[in-house]
Amino acid sequence: MATPATLSWATTSLRLIAQGGYMTLYQQEARFGLDNLQGVLVMLFVPGVLLVFAAVRQSAKGVRVCWGLVLAYALINMLLGGRAAAMRSARLA
Numbered sequence: 534m535a536t537p538a539t540l541s542w543a544t545t546s547l548r549l550i551a552q553g554g555y556m557t558l559y560q561q562e563a564r565f566g567l568d569n570l571q572g573v574l575v576m577l578f579v580p581g582v583l584l585v586f587a588a589v590r591q592s593a594k595g596v597r598v599c600w601g602l603v604l605a606y607a608l609i610n611m612l613l614g615g616r617a618a619a620m621r622s623a624r625l626a
Contacts (some may be wrong), residue, residue, distance in 0.1 A: 535581045538574035543609045545594060546610075555614055 549557045564572065582602050589595030 535574045535578040538571045539578045539606065541570055541576045543613075546613050547609075550613070579603065582606075 582599050586599040588597065589599070
């Protein structure tokens with residue numbers, strides 16, 4: 534469930550940056566409660582990948598997929614200016 538939410542968040546954020554620059558990310562209204570369900574799911578992406586990583590540690594293909602997902606997430610966070618979150622997720626993997 535977190536993967537589609539993360540992909541949606543990443544594409545929306547990259548589209549906002551392409552249209553109006555980095556400041557458009559910080560000029561959005563803060564969302565709370567159920568309105569921020571996508572944000573909650575995005576926050577659960579890295580723990581979810583780590584659980585999958587633990588479950589498929591015997592499979593080389595599964596391990597590569599998990600590494601690819603975490604590194605892509607870290608790269609997108611760095612492109613969006615979320616360096617602290619990107620470095621934290623890269624350190625967990």
